[in-house]
Amino acid sequence: SYVLSQSPSMSVAPGETAKITCGANNIGRKSVHWYQQRPGQAPVLVVYDDSDRPSGIPERFSGSNSGNTATLTISRVEAGDEADYYCQLWDSSGDLVVFGGGTTLTVL
């Protein structure tokens, strides 16, 4: 079954670009989804099916997935982007849903 690896934390200055990665063997063969969770709030979907954005999510949020790494990119980072970010996929062969451990994004 899949184990999704995320760095526990990262920091970025306002206006810069944050790249949050999610690693697993051949993850590029799966559809990966990304969630943002602000403190005390429920998760919110920000990218689905590797690179699609739900309505209402700013274009600054984008995703890619290839080989062994899926990436969530947040361009022109704002203070309001400070949150935990989780990658997730469905391993249909094993009927398992898997979440990454989460990355805490701090905006300096």
Next chain:
Amino acid sequence: QVQLVESGGGVVQPGGSLRLSCAASDFTFSTYGMQWVRQAPGKGLEWVAFIWNDATKKAYGDSVKGRFTISRDNSNDTLYLHMNSLRGEDTAVYYCARWGLSCSGDKCYLSAFDYWGQGTPVTVSS
């Protein structure tokens, strides 16, 4: 506006049972698979269980298999999680989430969890 409202959480002793509910509104509940996801204090998201739209398939995370049961009532737009033999490590906020669909033409496939409830807290303690 899609709404998911969890209820039923509370404090329960180790070995006890609890039933969580998730009331869905403003979408055709019977069309969508549903999920339970939990988050222990200070920890990340952990998948608990899913159920297909017609309840023909269910699956569970290893940590709850054999103790928790997911079910749904499509006539009342409600998702349930029956939790037995509760342990301290089951202490968490429990979220229900809708399993979204991605469609191309007349073909749809299971995608991301597109709507989440606000969660209901469960504390297992003596």
